[in-house]
Amino acid sequence: MTVMLHPLSPQQVRARLDAGRAILVDIREADEFARSHITGAQSQPLSTWEKAHLSVDPDADVIITCRSGMRTAGACDRLAARIRGDAFVLDGGLDAWVKAGLPVATDADAPMEIMRQVQIAAGSLVLIGVILGFLVTPVWFVLAGFVGAGLTFAGVSGFCGMARLLILAPWNRAKPA
Numbered sequence: 274m275t276v277m278l279h280p281l282s283p284q285q286v287r288a289r290l291d292a293g294r295a296i297l298v299d300i301r302e303a304d305e306f307a308r309s310h311i312t313g314a315q316s317q318p319l320s321t322w323e324k325a326h327l328s329v330d331p332d333a334d335v336i337i338t339c340r341s342g343m344r345t346a347g348a349c350d351r352l353a354a355r356i357r358g359d360a361f362v363l364d365g366g367l368d369a370w371v372k373a374g375l376p377v378a379t380d381a382d383a384p385m386e387i388m389r390q391v392q393i394a395a396g397s398l399v400l401i402g403v404i405l406g407f408l409v410t411p412v413w414f415v416l417a418g419f420v421g422a423g424l425t426f427a428g429v430s431g432f433c434g435m436a437r438l439l440i441l442a443p444w445n446r447a448k449p450a
Contacts (some may be wrong), residue, residue, distance in 0.1 A: 278337060278349045280364035283373040286336055295334040297363070300344060300352070308383040311370055314338065319348055322355065338363035338370075384445045391436050395420050 281289070289295035290313060299306055300319040310316070319339075335356045339345045345352065345362050353360040363370065371377055384390075402416030427433035439445060 278345065278353055278360045278362040281336060281361050282364055283370045283375055286338075286361075286363050286370075287375055289334055289336065293333075295336050295361075297336050297338060299367075300337060300339050300348070301367075302386070302388075304384065305340065305386045307380060308386060309367065309377055309379045311338065311367065312376060312378045319344060319351075322348075322351060334359065334361055336361040336363055339366045341368050342366040387436050387439055387445070390439045390442075390445075391433060394435060394439065395424055 286295070286297065290297060297311055297314040298317050299310055299314040300317060300322065301310075302318045302320065303316060306314075306316040306318075335358075337345050337352050337360065342362065342365050345366065349362075365372070367377070398420045399417045402413050402418075402420070405413035406417065423434060427435070
């Protein structure tokens with residue numbers, strides 16, 4: 274049986290939240306949520322979804338959101354299976370919410386999302402390897418190949434060594450209170 278998440282526009286979600294008839298569950302990772310989220314949303318990362326304990330009023334509508342709606346669409350069976358009754362999704366995710374001009378809680382001091390950092394670092398290393406390979410010596414092409422192999426391994430295994438290293442970077446450490 275295919276489970277469907279019923280799409281709601283940002284305005285429909287806002288109306289349900291304002292009326293106290295809904296709970297908004299954000300399935301992005303904690304670092305993404307910390308940087309920007311819809312005020313009042315509950316963080317429940319997709320990576321921990323099966324182990325999560327959702328504290329939801331049985332009479333409330335559960336509305337799922339992510340950044341663009343793609344993560345939610347790709348995991349709709351997993352998501353809806355944990356929700357009794359109808360399940361809903363913010364159509365277009367946080368991006369659509371922002372585009373509709375609705376308020377968002379933002380922490381500009383929070384570090385950039387770790388996967389964006391990985392993309393920037395990996396892309397920069399590949400670019401440097403290719404440029405130096407053409408301008409200095411072809412040996413530098415090995416750098417681009419090494420990064421490509423690392424990204425392939427990360428995709429296959431689910432383990433990203435670069436992300437693990439970047440998490441240890443000073444700008445990603447928790448600031449003392």
